[in-house]
Amino acid sequence: MSSADEIDPLFLAEAQQLAESLEAALLDLRDRPEDRQIIDRAFRDLHTLKGTGAMFGQADMAQFLHDFETAFEAVREGNLPVTEDLIGLGLKARDHVLSLLSGGPVAPGRPLLDALRALVSSARDGSGEVESSAGQSFGEGWTVSFCLPSDTLILGGRPEALLDELRELGSTDLKPQLDDLPHLEDLDPERLHLRWNAHLPSTVTEDAIRAVFLFYDDGLELTVAGAATPEPVENSHNAPSDVLPQHSVRDSSLMRVSAERLDEMMDRVGELVIAEARLADLAARSGDPQLVAVAEEIQRLSTGMRETTMSIRMTPIGSITGRFRRLVHDLTEKLDKPIDLHVEGQDTELDKTVVEMLADPLMHLIRNAADHGLEDAATRAAMSKPKTGCIRLSARYSGAEVVITLADDGGGLDLERIRARAVDRDLIPSDAAFSEADTCALILEPGFSTAADVTELSGRGVGMDVVKRTIEQLRGSIEIESEPGHGTAIHMRLPLTLAIIDGLLVEVAGERYTIPLAAVEHIIEMPSDKAQEDGATRFLNIRDQLVPFLRMRRLLNSPGHPDAHQKVVVVTAGELRIGLTVDRIIGSSQTVIKQLSPLHAGLKTFSGATILGDGTVALILDVPQLVAFGQTLDDREVA
Numbered sequence: 001m002s003s004a005d006e007i008d009p010l011f012l013a014e015a016q017q018l019a020e021s022l023e024a025a026l027l028d029l030r031d032r033p034e035d036r037q038i039i040d041r042a043f044r045d046l047h048t049l050k051g052t053g054a055m056f057g058q059a060d061m062a063q064f065l066h067d068f069e070t071a072f073e074a075v076r077e078g079n080l081p082v083t084e085d086l087i088g089l090g091l092k093a094r095d096h097v098l099s100l101l102s103g104g105p106v107a108p109g110r111p112l113l114d115a116l117r118a119l120v121s122s123a124r125d126g127s128g129e130v131e132s133s134a135g136q137s138f139g140e141g142w143t144v145s146f147c148l149p150s151d152t153l154i155l156g157g158r159p160e161a162l163l164d165e166l167r168e169l170g171s172t173d174l175k176p177q178l179d180d181l182p183h184l185e186d187l188d189p190e191r192l193h194l195r196w197n198a199h200l201p202s203t204v205t206e207d208a209i210r211a212v213f214l215f216y217d218d219g220l221e222l223t224v225a226g227a228a229t230p231e232p233v234e235n236s237h238n239a240p241s242d243v244l245p246q247h248s249v250r251d252s253s254l255m256r257v258s259a260e261r262l263d264e265m266m267d268r269v270g271e272l273v274i275a276e277a278r279l280a281d282l283a284a285r286s287g288d289p290q291l292v293a294v295a296e297e298i299q300r301l302s303t304g305m306r307e308t309t310m311s312i313r314m315t316p317i318g319s320i321t322g323r324f325r326r327l328v329h330d331l332t333e334k335l336d337k338p339i340d341l342h343v344e345g346q347d348t349e350l351d352k353t354v355v356e357m358l359a360d361p362l363m364h365l366i367r368n369a370a371d372h373g374l375e376d377a378a379t380r381a382a383m384s385k386p387k388t389g390c391i392r393l394s395a396r397y398s399g400a401e402v403v404i405t406l407a408d409d410g411g412g413l414d415l416e417r418i419r420a421r422a423v424d425r426d427l428i429p430s431d432a433a434f435s436e437a438d439t440c441a442l443i444l445e446p447g448f449s450t451a452a453d454v455t456e457l458s459g460r461g462v463g464m465d466v467v468k469r470t471i472e473q474l475r476g477s478i479e480i481e482s483e484p485g486h487g488t489a490i491h492m493r494l495p496l497t498l499a500i501i502d503g504l505l506v507e508v509a510g511e512r513y514t515i516p517l518a519a520v521e522h523i524i525e526m527p528s529d530k531a532q533e534d535g536a537t538r539f540l541n542i543r544d545q546l547v548p549f550l551r552m553r554r555l556l557n558s559p560g561h562p563d564a565h566q567k568v569v570v571v572t573a574g575e576l577r578i579g580l581t582v583d584r585i586i587g588s589s590q591t592v593i594k595q596l597s598p599l600h601a602g603l604k605t606f607s608g609a610t611i612l613g614d615g616t617v618a619l620i621l622d623v624p625q626l627v628a629f630g631q632t633l634d635d636r637e638v639a
Contacts, residue, residue, distance in 0.1 A: 009258070011056040015101055018049040019094055020322055026090045027325045033082035042090070043069070043076055043211075049097065051215045054161055061100045062161075064109045068093050070168070071116035073208065080120050088333070089115055091326065141202045142224060144171075144209060147195040149219030154190055157216070165212045166198055174198040195221075259352070262313055266499050269302075269309045270592040273500060274611050276302040277589060281613030306500055306590060313499070315355045317395045317404070318346030323359070324366055328391065331370040338377060338388040339370055345395035350402055351497040354474055358404070358494075361467040365406045365490055366391060368463070373410035373488055383485070385409070398574050401476075401624070402496060407489035413482035415439045421448065440480035444468040474498070475607045477624050493574060493624060503591030503610065505618065506569065507584040509558030512618040514591050514610055515580070519571045519623040526566040526581060540568065540579055548630050549579030555605070573627040580626065589613075593620060604629075 025042035032038060050065035072090070074080035089112060096109045144166075148159055166174060177195040187193070200209060209224055276298050283295035321343045328341040350358075374380075374389035381387060392407045415436060422428045422442045434442075442448060446465040471478045476494035495501075496518075503514035530540065530549075539546045547570060553562055563583035570579050593608040600606070607622035 008056055011052060011058075012101060014052055015049060015061075016098070018045050018052070019098055019101075021045045022049065023091065023094050023326055024322050026087055026094070027329060029082055030084070030087045030329070039075055039082075043072060046072060047211055047214060054158060055156055055215065058100070061097055064093075064100070064113070065097065067113045068116065071113065071120055074120045076207075077205070083119075086116075086119060087329075089119070091329070142200040142204065142206070142209060144198045144200060144225075145195065145221075145223045146213065147221040148192050148216055150191040150193070151219070152192050152216065159192065162212060162216075163196075166200070169204050169208060169212070170201045171198045257312075262352070266309055266313060269306055270500060272302050273306060273590045273592050277611075277613035278615065279613075303590065310497060310500065313352050313497070314349040315352040316346060317348050317350065317355060317358075317402075318343070320355055320359045320362070321346060321393065324362065324393065327363060327366055328370070331367065335370060336376070337370065337374055339374060340388050340390050341366075342390060342392045343394070344392070348395035348397065348402055349496075350494065351499065353498055354494055357470055357474060358492075361470045361492075362393070362404075362406060364463045364467055366393075369406065369408040369410065369488070373408040373412075375411055398493070401493045401573070403574065404492045404494065405489055406492075407487060409487040412484040412486055412488055413440055413443070413480075414484070415482070418442050437479070437481075440482055443480070444478065475622070477628070499593060501591050501593065502588060503620065504569065504588050505586040505612075506567075506580075506582040507586055508552045508556060508582050509560055511556075511558070512586065512612065512616070513552075513582075514589075514618050514620045515569060515571060516591075516620070516623060517588055519573065521570045521572050521577060523585060524568050524570070524579075526568050542570065542579075547577055547579055549581060550626060550630050551581045553581070553583075571623045571627065573624040576627050578627045578630040580621070591620065 022042060022045040025038055025045060029035070029038045029042060046065060046069045050062050050069060053059075053065065054062035075082060075086070080086065093109070093112050093116075096107070096112060099107070100109075148157070148162070149155075152159060163174060175197055177197060181187075181193055206224055210222070213220060213222055276295075280295045280299060283291040286292075324343070325341055328339050331337070332339045369391050370389075374391070375383070375385070377387045380389065390409045392409075393405070394407075395402055395404045397403075418439055419428070419434065419442075422439075422445075423430045425448070427442060427445055427448070428434065444464050444467070448464065468478055471492050471494070474494055475498070476492055478493075479491045480488065481491070482488040495516075502517040504517050504520055506513055506515060524540075524542065527540065538548055538550075540549055541547075549568055551562075552558075562581075566581050566583060567585050568579040568581055569585075570577055589612075591610045594610060595608055596603065596606065604625045605622060606619045607625075608620045609617050610620060612618050
């Protein structure tokens, strides 16, 4: 078996995608075992994965999948019912394929195949022969005539594997037709010229016959004739749609691009935006109308380039939820707790980097919810709860952010136990007055755990602090709500993108700062009665609503006196909003986000920095942190 590094990257990506699709089909089949379309979908994924593996020389994988496919054919024929055992074996077979692709040590796959064959055998012993999936008897059998595309060998096809498949279906009299062979001097050793005829028994379905030819599309000549098809059907292009593989017909306008190239492209666009800003600044200073016109045109082009690149990088949260369904399936068996996972807002899009980094934190939160949050079936019944516990994952847009919530309907957090544990670990003094939100947040501390026993899944106090660090690394925030007896909800607020944003450039005490424009609600003049630094209140009446505000000069410890005509930029984070007082509004601009150095990464006021058109650096204000800070400050600290 080749190592993972030696496998063609395009094949590896295709195989992993097919394996994920197969996993999703098996999990869907668990919920809807009688759904014929899902059965066909799982079989298509199996067959396509097998053929792709054979084409790229992955003989071990292709052979294993061939044997697995043969057993699974019994499901398509109605000879084997869909059970939990079958789904479990199918998922383990999928895992075995991924192990073969990884190139590392692989456990033997024979026990899985033996278990599948035992299922098929027991089903047949119990019910006898069952009709074919179409419910038809095909009389005298099938006559098949085919000629493969002439460039099959050039494209890496293996005709001998196809002939073996036909023989395994029960083909007899499989013979080549030599009448149309060209003269010896005209033979091209790299091209096929033979036509083949075969006879197959009536117990084989037409779908199974046509499935053998799935990987031979353009140029294939195929005729399948028999009792069920009195009129021959030429060309496999007309095969029934339910036997076409999910990835066999491709839109020529689509292509795969590696993540590394997308990252490099985004870096280049970021540098282009910075160069465009410098050009615009130089053009404005020069006063040359032609240079200004060129700068404006380049600005228009760079804006379009940025938007196109950003759209390419955006990925729906649904791209990672498939693995969560498998996790919940496995947890149901391991914990002996019936659990359902409900996902809402799968089409909500974030930057691909954000989505990829979210996968592990969400996996940990789901494991915690299943292990610690949800009660067992007996306890839930005693509490008049549904036997099956529910974990709900939702995603929605909220201004410039996406809010992702992971909630369960379990027993909720034991706040008194959390406080006691925090006091034992000297995290808080014994007489501390903590709010419910602050108490819930204690579970995010490193090493914190209230679990009485350490299990295979959790209880060691690691994980939740990693979740918190990951969310903060993504410039997000995390909040926890819990109601005893009714469950816990963890809300994660994350920016839409980590690369380029539209920003509002402001000035405070001669220094320039950037505020994410998507978070800006409106801008107003500072009322004269609130302009003094020693004002008695920190609230503004905006449209008949009291809005707290922060004096940025005081917050930033800026020297000097404020501008006579200060402005208030009202920003929002979720349902909360706050005003930020600044000396001057400079204007909006494209902002390329640069990460702060490790020395400054702990500053909660700023989320990053950007390079301006004149080459200087402006810090980017962290709006969610400022809003949270403004909501908790005592009046005396700000007035």
